[in-house]
Amino acid sequence: MNRVTINEEICKECEYCITFCPKKTILKKKDTLNKKGYYPAIAENLEDCIACGICATVCPEAAIKVEKDV
Amino acid sequence: MKTVYERPKVLTDEYMKYCGGCGHGIINKLIAEIIEEENLAEKAIMIWPIGCSVYADRYFNVDSVCALHGRAPATGTGIKRALEDNLVVVYQGDGDMVSEGMAEIMHAGIRGEKFTVVFVNNAIYGMTGGQMAPTTLMEQKTSTSPQGRSADNAGFPVNMAEIIGSLHGCHYSERVAVNSPANIRKTKEAIRKAFKYQLDGKGLSFVEIVSPCPTGWGVSPVKALDWIGETVLNQYPLGVFKAPKEGE
Numbered sequence: 001m002n003r004v005t006i007n008e009e010i011c012k013e014c015e016y017c018i019t020f021c022p023k024k025t026i027l028k029k030k031d032t033l034n035k036k037g038y039y040p041a042i043a044e045n046l047e048d049c050i051a052c053g054i055c056a057t058v059c060p061e062a063a064i065k066v067e068k069d070v
Numbered sequence: 071m072k073t074v075y076e077r078p079k080v081l082t083d084e085y086m087k088y089c090g091g092c093g094h095g096i097i098n099k100l101i102a103e104i105i106e107e108e109n110l111a112e113k114a115i116m117i118w119p120i121g122c123s124v125y126a127d128r129y130f131n132v133d134s135v136c137a138l139h140g141r142a143p144a145t146g147t148g149i150k151r152a153l154e155d156n157l158v159v160v161y162q163g164d165g166d167m168v169s170e171g172m173a174e175i176m177h178a179g180i181r182g183e184k185f186t187v188v189f190v191n192n193a194i195y196g197m198t199g200g201q202m203a204p205t206t207l208m209e210q211k212t213s214t215s216p217q218g219r220s221a222d223n224a225g226f227p228v229n230m231a232e233i234i235g236s237l238h239g240c241h242y243s244e245r246v247a248v249n250s251p252a253n254i255r256k257t258k259e260a261i262r263k264a265f266k267y268q269l270d271g272k273g274l275s276f277v278e279i280v281s282p283c284p285t286g287w288g289v290s291p292v293k294a295l296d297w298i299g300e301t302v303l304n305q306y307p308l309g310v311f312k313a314p315k316e317g318e
Contacts, residue, residue: 003071012090014284014291020251038090054251056075060095061086062102066074 002051004043007063011040017055017064023048027055078102080111084128091291093281094123096248097190098130100258101159104265105132114157115149117142120170121163122197123190140171143178143187150185157265158185164205165195168228172204175234182239182273186264189230189276192283193302200286204228207305212286227305231278235311241273243312247280249298253308272314280306 004026011034018027018041025048029039043049051068080102088095105114114132118124120139127134137145146160160178167175167189175187194212195201202212202219205227209218235243242264246257257279264275280302282294289297 007077010085012088014091016091016291016295019292019295036085051074053074057251057254058096060088060090060092060099062077062081062095062099065076067071068074070072 001046002049002069003065003067004046004049004055005065005067006041006043007061008034008040008042009036010061010063011038012036012061013038013040014060015041016058016060017041020054020058022052022054023050078106080106080131082129082131086129087125088122089285091282091284091294092122092196093192093248093279093283094126094190096254097188097257097279097281098123098126100254100261101161101188102130104258104262108262108265110157110265113155114159115153117146117149117158117160119162119166120197121166121195123161123163124197126161140166140169141174142166143171143174143183143185146185146187147178147181147183150183154184154271157268159265160185160187162187162189163196164189164191164193164230165198165203168204168230175230176237179234179237179240179274179276182237182241184268184271184273186261186268186275187234187277188261188264189278190281191230191278191306192281192286193227194283194286196283196286200283200288205230207302229306231276231306231311234274234276237274239273240312241275241314242267242310243276243278244310245278245280245306245308247298247303247308249280249282249295267314276312278306280308
């Protein structure tokens with residue numbers, strides 16, 4: 001399964017990854033705050049992920065790591 | 071597992087002080103990716119401006135200088151002339167370049183200085199609280215133009231990529247944007263090209279990047295990207311305004 005790792009502590013809740021992900025089921029906002037007071041993005045339902053890397057491309061904080069299962 | 075994307079090692083672990091959704095974060099990241107991919111970390115010297123990106127020296131594992139307000143091209147001139155083999159990257163915002171530092175960038179272009187300028191245009195003074203900048207659009211509301219910018223007392227927006235592209239000393243001038251994944255990738259290729267021209271010893275290479283300022287514009291980050299596509303790009307069309315001729 002492909003893997004998306006998000007550094008939640010540096011996420012600033014801009015929602016770019018959630019907006020541009022071609023699979024709408026994967027990224028969503030966490031319902032608890034991080035230390036800086038944002039609701040960070042989290043990745044779930046990774047069986048839908050195609051590892052296109054768009055979430056990482058648009059992330060202004062470089063907080064997302066994407067790995068493809070080969 | 072094959073890594074598709076991970077944070078470039080050229081970036082430090084420092085927490086970026088930009089607001090959520092700020093275009094500076096994306097553009098800093100792109101520069102770091104190119105420096106890493108092209109193996110330029112030992113060669114690169116970044117010149118940071120006054121503005122939101124003033125702390126960016128803390129985010130990069132490369133040599134950095136912070137110039138006086140608007141004077142980054144002057145600092146870049148000195149460094150590039152003394153250290154010809156290094157990659158000198160001048161990074162400026164629109165308030166810094168077009169207002170305070172108009173003379174410096176114009177004369178760097180006129181003299182054909184051989185460094186790269188990355189110009190981040192978000193049509194507003196971001197750091198000081200969203201005041202009107204020379205690049206602010208007509209009718210755009212800012213904290214110093216609450217009724218919208220009017221030509222009567224504030225004149226008209228400035229299109230830097232076209233102006234710099236018209237100078238003989240400029241080798242390459244392009245305007246790109248960071249409002250979509252496709253445009254972000256095009257921005258990266260434009261910066262990569264500019265670095266290549268510099269390393270080939272050509273004249274000034276200039277990349278203007280239309281970038282969102284959600285806090286200054288008073289909208290959510292996603293709406294800010296929409297506003298770039300719907301409005302800002304009408305004033306600042308994307309394109310190459312000076313391209314080297316074949317074989318140059």
